[in-house]
Amino acid sequence: MAKGLSEREKLILSAVIATYINGAEPVGSRTISKLKSVNVSPATIRNVMSDLEEMGYLSQPHVSAGRVPTPQGLRFYVESILEVRELDERAKASIRAGFQGRQELEVREVLKTTGRLLSAASQQAAVVSSPNPEQEVFRRMEFVLLRPGLILVVLVAKSGGVQNRIIEAEAELGQEDLDKFTRYLNELLADLTLNEVRERLEREMAREKVRFDRVLGRALRLGQQALPWGESGDVFVEGRTNLLGAPEFSDMARLKAIFEAFEERSTLLRLLERSLSAPGVQILMGVEAEVAGLAGLTAVTASYGGDDQPAGALGVIGPARMDYSKIIPIVDYTARLVSQILGARD
Amino acid sequence: MAKGLSEREKLILSAVIATYINGAEPVGSRTISKLKSVNVSPATIRNVMSDLEEMGYLSQPHVSAGRVPTPQGLRFYVESILEVRELDERAKASIRAGFQGRQELEVREVLKTTGRLLSAASQQAAVVSSPNPEQEVFRRMEFVLLRPGLILVVLVAKSGGVQNRIIEAEAELGQEDLDKFTRYLNELLADLTLNEVRERLEREMAREKVRFDRVLGRALRLGQQALPWGESGDVFVEGRTNLLGAPEFSDMARLKAIFEAFEERSTLLRLLERSLSAPGVQILMGVEAEVAGLAGLTAVTASYGGDDQPAGALGVIGPARMDYSKIIPIVDYTARLVSQILGARD
DNA sequence: CTCTGGCACTCATTGTTTGCAAGTGCTGAC
DNA sequence: GTCAGCACTTGCAAACAATGAGTGCCAGAG
Known part of the structure; x- marks a missing residue:
């Protein structure tokens, strides 16, 4: 980027921007010249400002108003002039x-x-x-039966983040079944990221299908339903x-x-x-x-x-x-x- | 409340309010007289309006502006005149x-x-x-160990409402201990309102103190910590x-x-x-x-x-x-x- | 006794003019 | 290169008049 600004030009650009920042009004040459960090006359400043305007860093709302920094001017200021000091x-x-x-x-x-x-x-x-959520690490999953067919899932991430959702399921599932599922899934999924959890569930489901284990299959299916699918944060x-x-x-x-x-x-x-x-x-x-x-x-x-x-x-x-x-x-x-x-x- | 308004006065008050409601501007006598539901001249309306103003139902922002309903006027309108129809x-x-x-x-x-x-x-x-929260019915409580000494409590109400909070506890508690606590508390507190839960916990703590059962005492203490104490909704x-x-x-x-x-x-x-x-x-x-x-x-x-x-x-x-x-x-x-x-x- | 047309009056609003202040660009001197 | 001075532009505020919406009141009709 145009490093081609003289020290004076930088100084004046900064001064204009600083003044504009806490005034919200177009700033004129006289105002700048009165600053103690600037030691040139208004006329000189006008010349510099005119140059800066030509470069696209400043603009005038109307002919006889002061100058206002353009977005480009602000960007240049932030990137090239401003020095970020440590927070006190x-x-x-x-x-x-x-x-x-x-x-x-x-x-x-x-x-x-x-x-x-x-x-x-x-x-x-x-x-x-x-x-x-994709990067969260699985900590625990819990199923709570609210009423027959309606289950509250609580998904806890290692970070302490919690997601709740309510899902529907077959009415005949009881809380004891759910507790069994909980134990099984928590064992299976410990310390995986949610992405890995997803994969693991898929894999296990394929496997269970072969073994034809109804109970575990159900657990896995519930687990899948509970995951935040493409939910944005x-x-x-x-x-x-x-x-x-x-x-x-x-x-x-x-x-x-x-x-x-x-x-x-x-x-x-x-x-x-x-x-x-x-x-x-x-x-x-x-x-x-x-x-x-x-x-x-x-x-x-x-x-x-x-x-x-x-x-x-x-x-x-x-x-x-x-x-x-x-x-x-x-x-x-x-x-x-x-x-x-x-x-x-x- | 002053039922003492004549039919005509009510009509005009309603008309003024209705017009004001979707205009946000003071409404004058001529405007009202042009409504087809009103069949009197502006002058008459002016008289009525003047009466209504004396009664405190209307007011004028300035001498030659139209009338604006006062809060009292609106209240009267809503309470005595407005008939609320069923939502279509x-x-x-x-x-x-x-x-x-x-x-x-x-x-x-x-x-x-x-x-x-x-x-x-x-x-x-x-x-x-x-x-x-005081009226919610307890459904289940769950402790999840995030790291030694830091426990996530999930409190589920029968309504499906969930409250999470993180509490500190002795570092030596393991997830197995917590699971034990969970089972004990869920049994103990089933189907109580939160108020009753609170009482029950107090009572049990007094009892456990006598029996000197360290483990259950701890569980009860954790349970207490988990409750939303005087937390506003x-x-x-x-x-x-x-x-x-x-x-x-x-x-x-x-x-x-x-x-x-x-x-x-x-x-x-x-x-x-x-x-x-x-x-x-x-x-x-x-x-x-x-x-x-x-x-x-x-x-x-x-x-x-x-x-x-x-x-x-x-x-x-x-x-x-x-x-x-x-x-x-x-x-x-x-x-x-x-x-x-x-x-x-x- | 009630209603209404008419009229004088009040004020907010709008538009216009005018003067002022801020600011610029340019010129010419140092 | 810097700067004082000056002419010029323009937004803005104040002053003022014109406009119009709306009122209150009165006198006459129903």
Whole structure:
């Protein structure tokens, strides 16, 4: 990317962006010249700004307004100029504190808490996806008879994640049968990933068919019914109200579109999945290409879980105009923390 | 309540309210006089309106604007004039259809679906509270060892409701011990309500102390830890975006207050709890007294579960200006439907 | 006694004009 | 290359008039 910016140009681009970030208004040359880090006259700044505009990093809403960074300008700023400092200890402590006493919670609760902390720390909306069920390691499966023909299955992963579902079955099965099934399946499937569980069930069913063992066959069939087949994971969204303050969302129609986009779990999920492939913090600017309603917003995301095999992802969504130098380390730190908390369970 | 309204006054009050409901704007005498159900001149209507204003049922935003119903006017209308017709079969069918194939879902899923259907049918925000855990009937309890000292407890109610939590325990407990506990407790607690479970556990603990049986004592202690102590139920909120369309929420600050109020589960819960005591549909107008952020909104709620012993409540929250003749039967029908679906499991 | 047409009056709203402030681009001097 | 100065553009706010919706009241008809 065009490293061809002079130090002065970088300085002024940063200044414009920084000022824009906490003002949400076009910034003019005079404003910049008054900053103490800048020691040139407004006229000079105008010249530089004009150059930057030609390069596509700034733009003017109208002729006699100040400049506003373009998405491209922001991207360049984030990638080439911004230096991400470590999160200061106080902020870290405050995030950690939010998890205090929560280590013993169920995975879903941990992720919800994560969302809350993330949105509180960033003052933006936060999204957290639940771990990919395919990678979970089987811990235990339990059948509970609710009434004849209706069975509650509880599937526990090693991470502490729990999935419940209710399935139908032959009416004559009693709780004792189910207990037998439970013991059999738990033995058979111990310590496999869900993918392996699936395979193992298939294999065993083929085998049982040969041996013609009715009881075990039934158990295996129930086991199969209980698995989450191609079910996509959950997404937790927290802190949407943080977006309501921002002046760029004073337009009702737009706001509505944004909130509706947040209801669409599947698109959010796809958005988060993008950051599973790469390590570290990812920044998606102007999410417009992907998600209709989120046009003009920016997502800062990171994956959690193992670096090699990430389980899920989390992130922050807000106006393109957000304080990246603060938010990037927040997302980064939170992702590490979540990895650590969930990781401690394996 | 002042039944002292003449037929004509009632007619005009209804007309004003009906017009206001789908216009959101002050309505004037001429507008009313043009309705075909009204056969008097604007001047007469003005006189009547003036009387109604004196009685506190209408008010004028400013001298030369039309009239707007006051909360008192709306209340009178709903209580004394409005006749709630049965929901038409098509609307019923459409709600029922939403539950199709969902009967087998876990309680939480049923309630979430309920919220979605309710908000879709009413075009307002919907709230649904989960059944009061105290009244649930114990079905089964299961301990799963996640790692030494950390135990996942799965508590299944007869209704199919599941509660998971993770508790700490002595590190030396193995899964076999836990299985023993499970069998013992499930036997001991079968078919009790959670309240009774609590008592039973206390009693048994006192007894075991005398008998000094370490193992069973431990089991009982674990059982106690697993119970939801004074945990308030969940509230599901759906369809908040429906509120974004309404013109009365174009004010940003107000909107923010409203959305923040929706985040406050406990206040919503308190709101819903009010309708547990009375049967049928309840209407809370201008929820302001109770919940700060929801000022000027109206809640239409009903309880579900048994009539004598309601389990939870659900409702719709929207601007005071909502189509009560449509919404009341929707809430009513949905509540019955949910009662039926969840009831079928006992 | 009730209803209604007519009329004067009140105000929010809308459109227009005008002045102001912010900001730019350009030019010419250092 | 830097910068002061100046002419020019444009959004925005204030001021003002015109518009129109709606009311209250009065006097006359039924």
